[in-house]
Amino acid sequence: MASSDALLPISAREESDLNEETHRRRRPVKGLLAVSLGLLFIAFYVVLVATHDGSNRSNDVKIESDETATTTSRARLAGVSEKSNDKLWKLSGERNTVSFAWNNSVLSWQRTAFHFQPEQNWMNDPNGPLFYKGWYHFFYQYNPNAAVWGDIVWGHAVSKDLIHWVHLPIAMVADQWYDANGVWTGSATFLDDGSLVMLYTGSTDKFVQVQNLAYPEDLNDPLLLKWVKYSGNPVLVPPPGILPKDFRDPTTAWKTSTGKWRITIGSKINKTGISLVYDTTDFKTYEKHDTLLHQVPNTGMWECVDFYPVSKTAVNGLDTSVNGPNVKHIVKASMDDTRFDHYAVGTYFDSNGTWIPDDPSIDVGMSASLRYDYGKFYASKTFYDQNKGRRILWSWIGESDSEAADVQKGWSSLQGIPRTVVLDTKTGKNLVQWPVEEIESLRLSSKQFNMEVGPGSVVPVDVDSAAQLDIEAEFEIKKESLDKILGDASVVAEAEEFSCQKSGGASVRGALGPFGFSVLADKSLSEKTPVYFYVAKGKDSKLKTFFCTDTSRSTFANDVVKPIYGSSVPVLKGEKLTMRILVDHSIVEGFAQGGRTCITSRVYPTKAIYGAAKLFVFNNAIDATVTASFKVWQMNSAFIHPYSEEVVRAISSA
């Protein structure tokens, strides 16, 4: 508080120094100052009391009921991050809660057989994916010291087929002042002469986010083992108006019509997510555009921005520099606020480096805008695979369990199976993703099933082991059932209100669903992960189809997040309902209608593991019968190779 001297009348303090004349002159000034000081104190007191009153009121609400309080805070934080320690706290007070202690047997089952992951520790964003001299390269954010984020460096691995990987030594460490606090996300660009450069974000020794240039030490080494950092780094620092911690994840560059290279970098101004644009000829000096590639208010920080062309007519991928009348451009960003990846289809204007969405009501980052994946999926990045003419999408799939479990099992995070990405030529409005075809090389034995599944039935699918599966399925609601439901006025139209998240999950029965598969289920279905369609009747007898994954009963463990994920999926006239599911221990990836809607989930069963994991097909509709025709493959392991010098030598000379 202010010194108590201030409360004394000024004359009392200055008495001894003054002669009468100055006294007389000072009196009016003293008076003024005393009054203004007094007013200041009153103002301060008022402010203090006013704010305190406000907070006291909300405190009173809290005291009434802890539940109300947690609801208030949950509402404030709602829809943002799945983890809610509120729910857990309530659970823990109950006498009959099953408390589960992770043991090594259960934990070691969680490790995947054919998804990319390092031998141990933490991984996050995919970095600089590329194809070079016969090898697919994958780099990634890696913590060499722990199973949580921190001390980030660039991990590295290579593969001939995007599925069978060999781990290589760390590609880049934090050894310069301009990346001392982290070698963060970046992207690769191929130059006209076939060489390549890497742009990446460094967190400097003063915690400023800057962009740095690096390139292979030896272009004759197909394994690109060693990287050199440009001596003139950083090549970009946060520009005026951009905060030093809001400037990261540079994209692959594309050629403009004037022959310059252009990149974009995500950022934010207050709560508006933006994408900055820079042109360069040599990747060392840059001109910043005054305009942005795009911006969307209230979307927060844009991380891992991605920008690329897609063909309107063909199903192959396009090099990042392609432009023309038959091309649309995709802007994608990872939303820091919500941990969702959003994209939009739009038009790019090369003359000024701007882009506008085809449908502004679902602009990048808005809650209704499209997502690559409606489950656990973030920081995704595409690259153009010039080997097979495809655009390929990598994605960071984090854990949904507690960090204690991650520390105990010694690792955290996976990459999704790489997916091809093309524009949906039938709808023109969304992308379609599909696991790369090379994954089919893991398929072992298969079984074909054709069956009618009556309302309210669950049918075990006899496939021996059920932790490593590839399922392709076709469903059809029987015409008689459909006609009956559509004609029955008492069946209320619910398509407008339905959402996977709020539906209560797969156990809630509707007229035309849910139906699908229960994966990673034990014999008694006490643990299960349903992946399913829910067909809802809409107005005017229209149908709307939803694709969901319900992890709420996936495990008895109580320190795991268990959301219900999903979204609507466009089903065009004449199309059957099709679904593909990849099951690989603690990850389940679902694809509806050929990849129009995708859902990745992480699950941690305690009982439905090893030989006890089973597969079921189910139909929980009240009255409708469904025909299911599906094929289930056992999937082999990808035998991802740990790093070893002998292996590296062997493949170098291959």
Added chain:
Amino acid sequence: MKKVMMVVMMVMVMVSEASMIEQTCKETPDFNLCVSLLDSDPRGSSADTSGLALILIDKIKGLATKTLKEINGLYKKRPELRRALDECSRRYKTILNADVPEATEAISKGVPKFGEDGVIDAGVEAAVCEGEFKGKSPLTSLTKSMQKITNVTRAIVRMLL
């Protein structure tokens, strides 16, 4: 005259300093707790939002250390609770060795989402430990404190996103 102006300045500065903590704490689920934690720390008066978050993460660390001590002490007094205490020990060690360092590094470096993850997880670990005792926990008041502090901290970390 100069002294008067200095006093006026001091008062105005103090009014606005107090407001920074108060403004921030208003946006959290527990204003009183938030203010008392931040006011009691000498760094609080001059910290920006990141700084305030880091102070609270320190408080989480302190509380976890205290709780771990309590857990260690309970082994002798309540030997029948050994299995629950083992699990709690693991959980609180996670808070100290994983959550706190992760959150501290993330907030210092400007990637607050990992800080949010660490703070949320601290609350999860505390809740799981509490649940081990099936309603008869000797740590309830410590758990409640951890929940409250992590809720407040998370709200402040979210302001950085």
